[in-house]
Amino acid sequence: MHLRKRVLVTGGSGFLGSHLCERLLLEGCEVICVDNFFTSSRQNIEHLLPNPRFELIRHDVTFPLYLEVDEIYNLACPASPIHYQHDPVQTIKTCVHGAINMLGLAKRLRIPIFQASTSEVYGDPDVHPQPESYWGNVNPIGHRSCYDEGKRCAESLFFAYHRQHGLPIKVGRLFNTYGPRMHPNDGRVVSNFIMQALQDKPITIYGDGSQTRSFCYVDDLVELMLRFMRNDHEFCGPLNMGNPGEFTILELAKQVVEMTGSSSCISFEPLPTDDPKQRKPNITLAEERYRWDPQVRLNEGLAKTIEYFNKMLNAFMLK
Ligand code: NAD
Numbered sequence: 001m002h003l004r005k006r007v008l009v010t011g012g013s014g015f016l017g018s019h020l021c022e023r024l025l026l027e028g029c030e031v032i033c034v035d036n037f038f039t040s041s042r043q044n045i046e047h048l049l050p051n052p053r054f055e056l057i058r059h060d061v062t063f064p065l066y067l068e069v070d071e072i073y074n075l076a077c078p079a080s081p082i083h084y085q086h087d088p089v090q091t092i093k094t095c096v097h098g099a100i101n102m103l104g105l106a107k108r109l110r111i112p113i114f115q116a117s118t119s120e121v122y123g124d125p126d127v128h129p130q131p132e133s134y135w136g137n138v139n140p141i142g143h144r145s146c147y148d149e150g151k152r153c154a155e156s157l158f159f160a161y162h163r164q165h166g167l168p169i170k171v172g173r174l175f176n177t178y179g180p181r182m183h184p185n186d187g188r189v190v191s192n193f194i195m196q197a198l199q200d201k202p203i204t205i206y207g208d209g210s211q212t213r214s215f216c217y218v219d220d221l222v223e224l225m226l227r228f229m230r231n232d233h234e235f236c237g238p239l240n241m242g243n244p245g246e247f248t249i250l251e252l253a254k255q256v257v258e259m260t261g262s263s264s265c266i267s268f269e270p271l272p273t274d275d276p277k278q279r280k281p282n283i284t285l286a287e288e289r290y291r292w293d294p295q296v297r298l299n300e301g302l303a304k305t306i307e308y309f310n311k312m313l314n315a316f317m318l319k
């Protein structure tokens with residue numbers, strides 16, 4: 001028998017997962033972190049290992065997992081386009097088989113389960129900003145589809161388990177999130193631009209930089225994840241989770257160059273296929289149901305992220 005809440009975080013050693021594990025430990029939970037280290041390393045959670053309430057299990061969620069826990073956060077999945085397109089079949093398996101296994105575990109224990117879905121379910125949206133009621137514009141056979149359709153199938157599975165088995169589910173659609181412990185080489189725009197700027201290398205803008213994204217700082221996102229999971233149990237989602245501040249990629253590049261005092265130039269490169277032109281969450285639901293508003297402005301969040309990458313570069317003497 002255990003008295004503390006025991007929480008399973010899949011993908012727990014990744015960028016978002018490591019912050020979530022840290023926050024849950026701070027709140028007194030026991031945390032079981034499950035990860036196959038496909039896109040992360042132990043480094044992200046090394047500081048948590050001495051904590052007796054933290055346990056790390058190397059495991060691939062596409063295989064069954066039998067544990068006794070009180071709550072699940074299912075975050076396991078490569079998140080950056082480079083990583084999820086590296087092995088598209090494995091990405092689909094992780095999204096779909098991973099969801100089935102975690103839902104099977106939640107069903108056996110009759111416990112709440114959170115799914116990290118994504119704004120990618122909206123594809124290249126023709127409704128702007130995107131409310132949860134928008135069904136999306138996804139190319140089902142394009143290069144991004146392993147991720148987009150994988151996540152859409154996972155959402156479908158979550159709602160099927162909810163309707164068919166009465167499982168308490170929470171489906172959150174995460175928009176671009178950034179912060180310390182992002183992988184420096186996973187090709188995402190914030191980490192790319194900061195790493196390039198700190199090393200005075202050209203800033204690679206894909207296309208003309210007029211496409212937009214909305215960037216949420218990791219602490220704001222984790223706060224909303226917890227509020228969503230713990231309050232208003234009738235509401236399953238989907239819930240948009242992101243910061244509605246919208247920036248063009250060119251604006252982001254200029255801001256990073258300015259904040260780092262870099263001498264980098266800007267290099268325009270081809271736009272990847274199916275790259276969404278604009279993305280901005282409508283967060284009315286999060287505001288009204290969870291009294292949540294992002295607190296960290298882009299320049300504050302970028303400053304913390306730049307500090308992290310700077311320390312990392314200094315430590316590895318790559319600079
Ligand atoms: P990340 O790549 O840093 O973390 C993902 C973690 O999942 C890694 O530790 C990886 O090793 C692990 N993983 C991958 N496949 C696995 C498998 N089969 N079994 C076990 N572990 C596996 O990415 P992140 O940014 O922390 O993303 C976490 C989750 O949030 C993902 O599900 C992602 O789709 C979702 N998400 C993230 C963002 C974002 O901007 N960061 C946006 C939308 C959705």
Ligand code: UDP
Pocket residue numbers: 063064065066067100101102103104105106107108
């Ligand atoms: N599963 C798991 N851990 C559990 C319970 C189930 O990994 O504690 C897996 C199991 O391998 C199964 C999947 O979850 O294939 C779906 O479970 P469900 O009960 O929905 O389906 P069934 O077992 O009837 O196929």
Ligand code: UDP
Pocket residue numbers: 080081176187188189190192193204205206207211213249271272275276
């Ligand atoms: N991007 C860019 N340069 C880079 C990396 C990304 O211009 O070095 C662009 C990319 O084409 C996209 C946006 O930045 O339009 C966000 O890309 P990211 O891979 O971070 O996330 P996603 O496309 O999944 O939103």
